Amino acid sequence: MKKFLLAAAATALLGASAAFAQVVVRVAPPAPIVERRPVAPGPRYVWTDGYHRWDGHHYVWVTGRWVMPPRAGVVWVPGHWDARPGGWVWIGGHWR
Numbered sequence: 001m002k003k004f005l006l007a008a009a010a011t012a013l014l015g016a017s018a019a020f021a022q023v024v025v026r027v028a029p030p031a032p033i034v035e036r037r038p039v040a041p042g043p044r045y046v047w048t049d050g051y052h053r054w055d056g057h058h059y060v061w062v063t064g065r066w067v068m069p070p071r072a073g074v075v076w077v078p079g080h081w082d083a084r085p086g087g088w089v090w091i092g093g094h095w096r
Contacts, residue, residue: 024087
């Protein structure tokens, strides 16, 4: 039983560390595309801007969209590309 728990804990730690792994892209991202926002589908929806995603070879534009907040009182913090030593790292958008 102890070996099983130890193996489960090690797997959980490895999975968590992989979630924090960041890919450094050596090519700077292009300027964001200015999108026309369609009409919101409802009064509680929040617009999340589009962004350039790195697909391993080049940047691909991901269109912005209207999303429903997960709970009342939260604010959308947009994702952004952050300059780091050796390139750029994507910091994903999130609710705060």
